[in-house]
Amino acid sequence: MRKILFFTTEYLKQLKKKRATLLLLFLFPLILIGLLVGLVAGLIIPAEDSPIRVALVDEDQTKESMLISTLLTETANGQNTIEIFPASASDAKQLIEKDEISTFFALPKNFTDDLYEGESVTIPITGNPSRPIDSFITKQLVDSLARYIAAAQANILVINDYAKETPMSRDERMEMMFEQFVDFTLYTLGKDKLMDEEVLKNTATSSPIDYFVLSGWFIVISIWLLSFYIVLADVESKSMAIRMKLFGVTIGQRVAGRLLVSLFVSSLLAGITFFLLIKILEVEFYAVDMMRFGLFTLLYAFILLCGIALIDAWLPSKKIVLFLQCIFVFIFVLVSGALIPTLYFPQVFQGLIPYSFSTIALGWMMDLVLEGRNYTNYTSLAIYSLVAIIALWLSLGLKERWSR
Template sequence: MNGFSLWGYEMRAALRRPAPLFLSFFIPLLLLGLVLLSVYSLIPQNEENIQAAIVDFDQTFETKALVNQLSEDDEMKKALTLLPMSSGKADEQFSNGLLAGIITIPKGFSESLRIGENEPIQVVTNEEQPLSANMLKLLLDSGAMYISASQSAVNTVYDLHIKELSDSGERSQKLQQAILTLTLFALSRNDAFSQEELRSGSRIGWKAHGLLAVLLTVISSFALLFHWFDSKHAPSSMLLRLRSYHITQVQLFRVQWGKWFFLISIIGCVYWGLATWWSNLLSAESTLIILLMAAFLASLIACCRSLITHIGLRMIALLLVTFLGLGAGGVWVPSLYLPEYLSSAAWNPFGILYSLYSENMMGEDFSRVLLVKIIVWTLLLFVAGLLFALRKERRHAYVSYFKRS
């Protein structure tokens, strides 16, 4: 019996016993659905904006511009509703628990800016609404920054230019002009927040990152589950029977690797098609990544099979290696949020696969360095598994592979 015939037998056996394939395919999807439902249930739905009152005792141009800016800014409106009102009404609604906080602009606030002092805006938050109160503080940090920037700019212009003027009337006029100009400039021309298009730690965006995290996790889970279910149908008596047909551990290693590579490739294409609605399934780039991942996972499982005989210990080792690799490789959490010693681990094979998938989704050319790295990983695991299989043959003193008549 040659290797190809044995591979065909293994494939027919896998198809005649569809339960391992069926369970290995649907269990990751079921677990994923349960996790997503649990996370979704923890997210508050239809959450109202934070309600806060703003009381202006100064009533100057600068404070009115500030109140209008905070009240009308588009980004601020998404999370915070500022309600200008009198002090008495604000205290009454705050006592009734209708407000998360009260922002009070003290009298003389604008004058303090003119003379270089920093009269603070008073913010009182409701301890009975801790989440809204903390969010209010975060949102107002931006206001504090551009007010401070405006004051610093006015002081600089005054020290370098205005105070040198001899005419007190002209000096006062220039000071008022600087305050008006720099305050409006600090408000960024009616934008309370200067915005920059960022990907929040994931350069492909959170939606695409989540898609890749799910894809790599379910493919890896399928490979481990199928190996576990399939190993239960390979008792030691079967191995002894195969040996009577001169089937060595090395041949078994190659046959098992070929079976896992083929099945992981097929199931990986199905998962990829489900994830992308079949829109990018037939592209050469996506097919190449799936084949590389299938070859890596097949080599990892085959190497562990040659090294660890006990199926329980083998599965524990595979679970630890796989899930630690996924976690440390920036698959679940973007590498920006990982410790430096993890994010700088450029040789993590799962991180390499994630990077290749990211480049494919962004339409970029594959990095040759990443391709070489994942190929090296696959070859190292394949050769290591092959050497372990040879060592096992020598230990059993079975010579048919080393010496032929």
């Protein structure tokens, strides 16, 4: 520990001598990321007067299907993000070919019969290849609709089973089932529950300025962590390396010093800029919120630095190490959703993205700042931190043995 503290002090003295470099490291990421995030935000944020247009094809043409079509259309008319209108299958296909709509979905034939008989109901969706993001958002809406239909089907089937044991005629039973269907549909769709909860829970479009300002801050601290670690790189001759070994200095002790200094300086700058950020955004943030947010920032920074140090430990070429470290940081910043929201990624990667430590960290940061979340869960990042430090410790130990 004494040697680690010695190298930590020496690295801090080294930073003091590089004041011009420190100023450049502080300002350059802010300017670069500000321009980049502004460009991405302008491309991603949709115009308020151009909602997502979706066609609804009713192939069943029963009272139940027409009721759902009407309620969905009327509910969507009260939104400024999505527009649903009835159309035939041929018209919907032509509109997609002309790129006038994003998606169309259909209530298939025998929709009502399958609903009442307990058969699985499938709602086909046809997306516009040129608008994959809009199609994905519509899929979320249809998935929500399918869940409500499944719940309605379960209730109706229970009532139908009990009604069959009574002397009630089939017509009377079907009329009662229709009334139950109407009641349940009005309850779920008529109160705007479907649209309000499921259509566009996308902070990048609902709070674009706050989202991209916080994303820009997240990218900047990632660049600071990498930059400070690189600036503190040891440039030593073979004779100096031999002297270090003779004095009992290990590679791990020097890496630990670099990690501590990089983490301390980057966290200090991050804390100052974040405090200014919440003042600019006028976010109501209390001391306990700052503690929660700061802990997520430290865990993320520690895991990222361990990954950077692991690359440095395993590869001998400094140029290759620098290149891979930059790629490593870029990939995890991109996957986090800071540069491009994760909603806009291909569907293939949607199941894997939530397992990234950067995605978890930024997600909780967004919840704390933009959603006013008053609880947190550090389990995932704590496990990642433990795995990272063990992997780094083992790697440095092996490298130390091989160098002997």
